Amino acid sequence: MYIFDLTTYKNTLINEAYQTILGYTIDDLDKCDNLLALFHPDEQELITTHLDKMANCKEGELHPLEYRFKHKNGDWVWCYSVDSVLTRHPDGTPSQVLGTFVDVTEKNQLVDKLKESNEYLERFAFVASHDLQEPLRKITAFSDSLSERLTPLIENDEASIFELSRMKLAAQRMGAMIHDLLKLSRITSNSLDKKNISLPRLLEEVCDILELSIADRKADVNWDKSVGDIVGDEGLILQMMQNIISNSLKFCNAETTPCVSIRCKYRAQNVDIIIQDNGIGIQDSEIANVFEPFRRLHVRDEYEGSGIGLAIVTQIVSVHKGTVACDSEVGVGTTITISLPRH
Known part of the structure; x- marks a missing residue:
C-alpha cells in the first residue's frame, strides 16, 4: 500500500509489504529525484495518462493499472495496482492517491510462456501440415498412376484391387486430416x-x-x-x-x-x-x-x-x-x- 502526492509526485507513505516487494524504504523514495524514472520505459506513457486520470478523478472511482517497476536490486517487478483519491484540495481537485498493489510478476511470466508456447504450436501445426501436403500429393499421384496402369492386369486379383483401393483411400483420409489440422491451427482470437x-x-x-x-x-x-x-x-x-x-x-x-x-x-x-x-x-x-x-x-x-x-x-x-x-x-x-x- 502507498499514498502518492499528485503535487510533488512522491510517495508520502508506504507499508511494510511495499518494501518487501520492491526493496525501497520511504527514505529511498524520498531521495529519488524522479520517481517516474523507476517505471519501465515501455509503460512511461501509460503512467502519465494514469496520473492525469487520477488528477481529474471523481469521488469513489477506482482505477486499476498494470506496470513494471524497478526493484531496488535492478530487477523489473510487474505490479497490479488499484488507485483511488484519498484527499482533495479546497477546490475539490485530487491531492493524494491511495494505492494498493500486488506482485504479478510470476503470473505474467507464465502467461508469456503460455503465449509463446501457443504461438509455437500454431506455427508447428501450420508448417507440419503444409510440409506434409507435398509428399502426400506424390503418394496420391503415384497411387493413381499405378492403379490406372495395373487395373487391366489385375482384374481377377481381388486382393491386389483391394490393396490399391485401400492405399488410395488412406491417402485421401490423410489429406482430409491435414486440411482439418490447418483449419484448426488458423483459428485464433487475433483473427476474429x-x-x-x-x-x-x-x-x-x-x-x-x-x-x-x-x-x-x-x-x-x-x-x-x-x-x-x-x-x-x-x-x-x-x-x-x-x-x-x-x-x-x-x-x-x-x-x-x-x-x-x-x-x-x-x-x-x-x-x-x-x-x-x-x-x-x-x-x-x-x-x-x-x-x-x-x-x-x-x-x-x-x-x-x-x-x-x-x-x-x-x-x-x-x-x-x-x-x-x-x-x-x-x-x-x-x-x-x-x-x-x-x-
Missing part, C-alpha cells in the same frame, strides 16, 4: 472479426451448404422463433454450426430420419445456442472425448470423417470466450449447448 449476426440467416446458409447431405438422408433441420441475433465472427460461427449439424446428420442410424432442432436462450450476459438431434448418442464415459482432435468414437467403416469436427467447434467457441457442453443418451440423441457472450 466480431459483428452482429442473424443466426436464422446463417443457418439457412449452412443448410444450403449441406443441401446434398440433408436431401440424401431426407433430414429435417429446423429452428424456432427463439433463434435471433448473436455476436461473433460470421465465418467461424458458420463453420461451427456446419460441423455440429453435419455430425448430427452423419451419426444417425440408417433406419432413422435425422432431425436437428435448434433453439436459443438469451440471458443477461450470454446466449445459449442449443442443438438437439435424434442420433445414435454417446456413452457417458466418452462424452469428454468428443471434443478432442482426431478422437474417433466409432469405427471408420461405419461413419466417415477425420475426427476433428468437434475439436474445431471447441476452438471456435474458445476464441469467442464461450463454453461448449454435451449431453447425450445412447439410442436417443445428443444435445450440444454453445454459450457465447451476448455483447
